[in-house]
Amino acid sequence: MIIAANLKTNLTRKQTAEYIAELENYVSNGSTQEVLVFPAMSSLDSYDGKVIVGAQNAYPTQNGAFTGEIGTEQLDEFGIKTILIGHSERRHVLGETQEELVKKFNFYKELGYKIVYCIGEPLEKREAGKEEMMKYISTQYKGIDTSYENLIIAYEPVWAIGTGLTPTLEDIENIHTDLKEKSTAPLLYGGSVKVTNAQEVLALKNVDGILVGSAALYVEHFCTMIGYAQKLQK
Numbered sequence: 001m002i003i004a005a006n007l008k009t010n011l012t013r014k015q016t017a018e019y020i021a022e023l024e025n026y027v028s029n030g031s032t033q034e035v036l037v038f039p040a041m042s043s044l045d046s047y048d049g050k051v052i053v054g055a056q057n058a059y060p061t062q063n064g065a066f067t068g069e070i071g072t073e074q075l076d077e078f079g080i081k082t083i084l085i086g087h088s089e090r091r092h093v094l095g096e097t098q099e100e101l102v103k104k105f106n107f108y109k110e111l112g113y114k115i116v117y118c119i120g121e122p123l124e125k126r127e128a129g130k131e132e133m134m135k136y137i138s139t140q141y142k143g144i145d146t147s148y149e150n151l152i153i154a155y156e157p158v159w160a161i162g163t164g165l166t167p168t169l170e171d172i173e174n175i176h177t178d179l180k181e182k183s184t185a186p187l188l189y190g191g192s193v194k195v196t197n198a199q200e201v202l203a204l205k206n207v208d209g210i211l212v213g214s215a216a217l218y219v220e221h222f223c224t225m226i227g228y229a230q231k232l233q234k
């Protein structure tokens with residue numbers, strides 16, 4: 001399974017290095033799970049091990065005049081070939097449009113990056129009923145090559161991110177089953193996954209892993225979740 005940590009704007013460079021060292025130590029002790037970590041931009045570095053380190057964001061460019069952004073020149077320095085695209089905080093807090101995300105997706109796809117592409121509905125779309133909600137989610141697939149071989153999709157309801165709220169297990173399974181019809185790419189669930197619910201979520205049909213934010217900040221919690229996936233042997 002794929003177990004991913006989005007560290008967002010947390011941890012210093014030193015703390016991140018300690019986090020990854022501890023994680024690497026855990027993972028290299030017999031785990032066969034695919035473990036991804038997305039640290040803050042200033043904590044990116046060359047990490048040689050089983051843990052895959054990716055960028056939370058980068059601009060679709062090699063370099064240039066894009067103040068505040070990084071491109072492949074900076075990612076190449078650390079051998080980073082994995083990127084998160086379409087996270088709800090980038091869509092809804094930072095205002096990235098589907099058009100911009102598609103441009104970014106295509107740029108990094110051309111370069112063969114492993115792309116974790118996030119989708120998910122805000123609360124008002126969920127409350128508008130299943131049909132409306134799926135219609136909204138479909139717009140997030142627009143322009144995205146869903147058969148890209150290095151694609152991982154993460155379904156993350158916006159209202160579940162960082163709120164402690166989650167859909168029911170039945171809802172997660174149903175939505176994942178519908179989404180699997182759109183793409184056979186591995187499908188992660190994200191949104192308030194923690195040690196207390198990760199095992200049940202991972203066990204669901206059509207859940208190929210999890211993307212964890214807040215709860216992953218505690219490396220021991222994140223390792224516990226990797227251990228759950230290992231036990232499930234899906």
Ligand code: PEP
Binds near residue numbers: 006160191212
């Ligand atoms: C996320 O940021 O992708 C996420 C799932 O956050 P949290 O686990 O805190 O809800």
